[in-house]
Amino acid sequence: MRFIISGGGTGGHVFPAIAIADALRRKQPDAEFLFVGAQGKIEMEKVPKAGYPIEGLWISGFHRKMTLRNLMFPFKLIHSMWKARKIVKGFRPDAVVGTGGYASGPTLRMSGSIPTVLQEQNNYAGVTNKLLAEKAERICVAYDKMERYFPKHKIVLTGNPVRQDLLNLEGKRDEGIRHYGLSPNKRTILIIGGSLGARTLNDSLRDAYDLLKEQEGIQVLWQCGKIYIDEFHNCETAGLEHVKISKFIDRMDLAYAMADIVISRAGAISISELCLVGKPVILVPSPNVAEDHQTKNAMALVEKDAAVMVRDSDAKKTLIQTAITTLNDKSLSLKLMENIKRLGRPNAADHIADVILELVKNQKG
Numbered sequence: 001m002r003f004i005i006s007g008g009g010t011g012g013h014v015f016p017a018i019a020i021a022d023a024l025r026r027k028q029p030d031a032e033f034l035f036v037g038a039q040g041k042i043e044m045e046k047v048p049k050a051g052y053p054i055e056g057l058w059i060s061g062f063h064r065k066m067t068l069r070n071l072m073f074p075f076k077l078i079h080s081m082w083k084a085r086k087i088v089k090g091f092r093p094d095a096v097v098g099t100g101g102y103a104s105g106p107t108l109r110m111s112g113s114i115p116t117v118l119q120e121q122n123n124y125a126g127v128t129n130k131l132l133a134e135k136a137e138r139i140c141v142a143y144d145k146m147e148r149y150f151p152k153h154k155i156v157l158t159g160n161p162v163r164q165d166l167l168n169l170e171g172k173r174d175e176g177i178r179h180y181g182l183s184p185n186k187r188t189i190l191i192i193g194g195s196l197g198a199r200t201l202n203d204s205l206r207d208a209y210d211l212l213k214e215q216e217g218i219q220v221l222w223q224c225g226k227i228y229i230d231e232f233h234n235c236e237t238a239g240l241e242h243v244k245i246s247k248f249i250d251r252m253d254l255a256y257a258m259a260d261i262v263i264s265r266a267g268a269i270s271i272s273e274l275c276l277v278g279k280p281v282i283l284v285p286s287p288n289v290a291e292d293h294q295t296k297n298a299m300a301l302v303e304k305d306a307a308v309m310v311r312d313s314d315a316k317k318t319l320i321q322t323a324i325t326t327l328n329d330k331s332l333s334l335k336l337m338e339n340i341k342r343l344g345r346p347n348a349a350d351h352i353a354d355v356i357l358e359l360v361k362n363q364k365g
Contacts, residue, residue, distance in 0.1 A: 001028050001360060004091060005052075006036040006107035007099030008043030011195070012121055012269050016349075017043075017099040018050045019161030020119065023353035034091050036084065038103040055087055059102045077106070085110040094360045098136075100126045108132050115359040119352060121160050121268035123300045124293035125149035137359055140352045142272060142345075143300055158352050159345025160272035167276065167346050169257040176258030179251060180244055186219040189323055190259035195248060197225015198265055200284060200315045202232050205243075208320035209236045212243065215324065221259070223249045261327045263319065266294040266309075271301065275344035280336040281307045282323050284315050306339035 005021055007013040014037075021033050037043035039056035047054040057080040060073070084106040088096070096111040098104035099119045105128045108116050118136045120129050123143040133139060133150045140158040147155060177184045193201045202224050205212075212220065219242040224232050229247035232238055238245040249255050256262070256277045264270050266285040274281050283301065285294035301307035308326055310319050326332055345351075 001031045001095075001357075002034075002091060002093045003031060003095055003097065003356070004034050004036060004088065004093040004107065004111075005097045005099070006104040007097075007101045007119075008037040008041050008103055009101035011042060011046075012267050013099045013101040013104075014043045014046050015163070015269060016119055016121060016161045017097070018047065018052070019163070019349045020097060020099070020352050020356075021050075021052055022164075023161070023349035024356065027350075027353055027357060034087070034093070036087060036103050036107045038101065041102075043101075043103075055083075057083055057103045057106060059106060080106040081110055088112070088114070094363070095356050097356060098129070098132060100129050102128070104128055105131065108135065111135075115356075115363050117352070117356050117359065119158075119161075120146065120150075121272075122293045123268075123296040124291050126293075127290070138355050140355060142268060142348070143297075156351075156355055158355070159348035160269055161349035161352065162269065162273045162276060163252070165253040166256065166273055169253060169277065172254055172257035176251070176254035179254050180221055180246075180258070182219050182221065182244060182258065183242070186217055186242065187260040187327060188258050189218060189220045189261055189263065189320075189327070190223075190255055191220065191263045192223045192249065192252075192255075192265075192270070193225050194265060194267070194270075195225065197223070197228040197247075198284070198286065199228070200286075200312050201263065201265070201319070202228050204315045204319040205237050206232060206235045207316050209240070211320055211324070212237060213240055215242070218242065218324065218327070220244065221249075221255060222246070223255075261323055261333070263323055266298040268297055271297055272345070272348070275306075275340050276346055278337055278341040278344065280326055280333045281340060282319065282326065283307050283309045284312055284319060285309065287312045301340065301343065304339055304343065305335060306343055307336065 007017045035047045035054035059080040095115045098108045118139045139150045142160040222245045226247045261280045263282045266283040283298040298309045
């Protein structure tokens with residue numbers, strides 16, 4: 001079997017695409033794969049590292065604000081459509097999978113009669129996937145009520161694919177404590193802002209020095225991001241004995257295993273990971289995303305009493321106190337843990353792979 005998988009621009013599109021390819025490969029070891037991404041974007045680095053070939057399209061998004069870059073958009077689109085058609089025709093895939101992002105539009109649009117599957121990570125559907133929904137045979141989603149955006153008969157509730165090392169954290173706490181040099185006798189607040197970091201989360205930690213220095217039974221593992229490490233590693237909070245600051249967390253499985261509560265942005269893949277981890281969570285949706293979709297992601301959990309949300313504008317004043325209060329409230333913490341675990345879908349990648357393989361089987365008769 002041969003599969004084209006297209007998606008990218010952000011890790012939230014790239015890593016699910018890789019996870020789907022890995023699941024297909026487990027089920028079909030002899031399958032061949034070709035990824036199609038956008039030139040200069042994260043997928044052009046991450047996909048080859050994962051062991052898959054990739055072709056790049058000269059494509060980018062259309063900016064909502066009028067800029068000179070928008071003048072190039074029609075030319076980029078036409079060029080990408082032409083190249084995508086050439087790629088599809090040359091590779092002759094049995095199915096084409098789109099996970100969102102700029103490159104998946106031309107690729108799936110040029111797939112002709114080949115079976116196509118979309119994977120939508122968010123509670124709010126992305127523009128590319130909404131445009132492609134009419135063409136797709138199946139649309140794999142991670143949230144309920146996605147018939148607001150897609151034809152109901154095409155929707156399959158699968159969850160989001162996540163990294164395999166998060167599926168079993170049992171017995172990893174002690175290893176995590178040793179790996180990050182923290183105390184086994186203190187409860188741990190884990191703060192993650194993504195590989196680049198999150199300004200609001202970092203500012204909230206820096207401003208919570210007076211509060212945190214009094215918390216003898218609590219320690220903090222603070223992932224501030226590579227673009228912020230020089231700014232924050234010398235601040236007073238980072239100098240506290242029970243605060244460990246790092247630009248990047250190399251073993252998320254160990255960090256999650258040792259955490260007693262997690263503070264995070266509300267990206268779709270982060271939320272899917274947190275549902276599997278099953279720890280109390282404070283979500284701080286980023287305001288700098290299209291259609292405020294992180295708030296919609298977070299509210300899907302808040303409405304099920306599976307997470308606490310702090311708005312970005314309130315975080316500097318209330319975030320760390322909210323985390324400490326939640327951590328100290330055993331009944332609330334237990335309720336959050338029980339409810340978020342119910343939302344976890346550990347077999348999402350395999351489920352999506354099965355949907356794709358069933359389509360191919362039906363196509364071949």
